[in-house]
Each structure stands twice: as structure tokens, then as C-alpha cells.
Amino acid sequence: MTVVEDQQLDAMFSALSDPTRRAIVVRLAAGDATVNELAEPFKLSLPGISKHLKVLERSGLISRGRKAQFRPCHLELQALDAAAGWIEESRRLWSERFDKLDQHLRTLQEPRNGDRHE
Amino acid sequence: MEIAMNENTLRFTRIFEAPRQLVFSCMVEPEHLTHFWGPVGVTTPLDTISVDARAGGAFTTVMVNDADGSTYPTSARYLEVNPPERLSWIEDYSGMTVTITFTELGTRRTQVDIEQTNVPAPMLDPAAQAGFLTSLDRFEAYLARRAGAHR
Numbered sequence A: 001m002t003v004v005e006d007q008q009l010d011a012m013f014s015a016l017s018d019p020t021r022r023a024i025v026v027r028l029a030a031g032d033a034t035v036n037e038l039a040e041p042f043k044l045s046l047p048g049i050s051k052h053l054k055v056l057e058r059s060g061l062i063s064r065g066r067k068a069q070f071r072p073c074h075l076e077l078q079a080l081d082a083a084a085g086w087i088e089e090s091r092r093l094w095s096e097r098f099d100k101l102d103q104h105l106r107t108l109q110e111p112r113n114g115d116r117h118e
Numbered sequence B: 001m002e003i004a005m006n007e008n009t010l011r012f013t014r015i016f017e018a019p020r021q022l023v024f025s026c027m028v029e030p031e032h033l034t035h036f037w038g039p040v041g042v043t044t045p046l047d048t049i050s051v052d053a054r055a056g057g058a059f060t061t062v063m064v065n066d067a068d069g070s071t072y073p074t075s076a077r078y079l080e081v082n083p084p085e086r087l088s089w090i091e092d093y094s095g096m097t098v099t100i101t102f103t104e105l106g107t108r109r110t111q112v113d114i115e116q117t118n119v120p121a122p123m124l125d126p127a128a129q130a131g132f133l134t135s136l137d138r139f140e141a142y143l144a145r146r147a148g149a150h151r
Helices: A006-016 A019-029 A035-042 A046-059 A077-083 A085-108 B020-028 B030-036 B126-130 B136-149
Strands: A062-064 A073-075 B009-016 B058-065 B071-082 B086-091 B097-106 B109-117
Touching (some): A006 A046, A019 A035, A019 A062, A035 A046, A046 A062, A085 B009, A085 B020, A085 B109, B020 B030, B020 B086, B020 B097, B020 B109
Antiparallel strands (some): A062 A073, B071 B086, B097 B109
16 A cells, blocks of 8 residues: 555645536546547536646646657555545445444344344 | 446445344434444444434544554535435545435345445555455456346
């Protein structure tokens, strides 16, 4: 696992605080894309999308290819893993809570539900 | 499961084979909450759960890690308590809002939708800190699912 400095985490969360940039990250999770490919679904001008990409690139969340004209954007999953661990943690928390709640509800609804199974 | 990041919202859904009123009660009564509030490996002792289930009322718990005894206090304030349909609270530390909607699918079948908004920076949230390091593989799979859901 990549060691991520606090400052870089701050930059990543700051970058992710914008809905368009989050949507770009989600899009890049499906595969690399060029600026043109990214601009289209978001109905943004090229300069507009470039601005968002610069913020994402500075934060370390994405990198950009060196092929001069197209420079495809690539999601840095390891960086994002650190930045977005909380999403997974949140999902896991509710998932495990729900598993336990499901079991608890079954116990409550057993025919002899006066018994307390611990 | 669907996650809509572009609304700054996380959504989780689960269907339970139980009447709606019972599922709702489980979310607001300490005697029920103690059975499931902590995730795997974490217990929430009954005497640490405090519920004042009305708008403006406090909802506090202390989750205890079974392995090392470390504690994760949580503290929230109810925004809406509308049995058996809706429940929502705002977490004091993080400002994150959790809204739970209970939908009756049958007399013994209930859909529960969790919606988290104003998702915080993780370092502010003790519960998120507790398991901050997740495996890359798991996250990649998760991202792939999420990206797929947006097509």
C-alpha cells in the first residue's frame, strides 16, 4: 500500500469535494480517457474540463499520458484507495450492520421468540 | 447497491424479511441496536446507547473493538423521526447526514434505504478511521461496480 502523506490526502479530498471531479474519477475507474472523451458527457468546455483535470493531477489522483496530443487521463487507483477508503469503510459498516440486523430480526421472529439468543 | 457520488451521496439498500414497524423499532431502540450496531468484531454495549428519538434529540453510542478494547464513540442529533417511514440524523463530529427510509414491500417484507450526504473527510470520523486502510483489490472491485452502475 502506498504511503500517503497527510498533505496529499488533504489535496485529494479537496479535489474530490467537487461533484464534476468526482464524476470524472468515476468515469476513469472504467478506463483511461482523453480530455475530449471526458468533456463530452459532462457538457463542459475543454478549458473547463482541463481545469478540473489539473486539480486532480496535482492531487495525485490521476496521471496523464505523454502522447502530446491526446494525453489520456489515468486514474491512480492506489492514491484513490487511500483517499476513498472511507467509502468502502462506510459500505462495509452498513453491510455488516445489516447482516447482524437480519440475524436479529430472524431471532425476534422465531416461533419461540421469548427466548433470548445471545 | 448503488452509490451516487456525483450527488455527494452514498446509498445503501437492503431488504429484510420483517414487518416495517419492527425494522423501524430496531433502528431506534437500544435493546435492539445493541445486537447489530457494531460491525463485525465490534460490540456496542447496551449501556452505551442513548436514544432520544425525536427531532433535535441526541443519539449516542460507544462501539468497542472486541480484539483490543479500543472505543469509537459516536454522537448524532436526530433531524427527523417519523415512524415507521423515515429516520434521519446528523453526526456531530463530521456533519454527515444519514437518512433511512423504510418501505413496506409486504406485511413481512421491508426495504431499508440508507442515504449518507455531506460525506466528511475521513480523518474527522473515528468510525471511518478505525478501518481506514482497505485492500486495493476490494476497492478496485467496488469501483468497477460503481462505474458499471453509471452506464
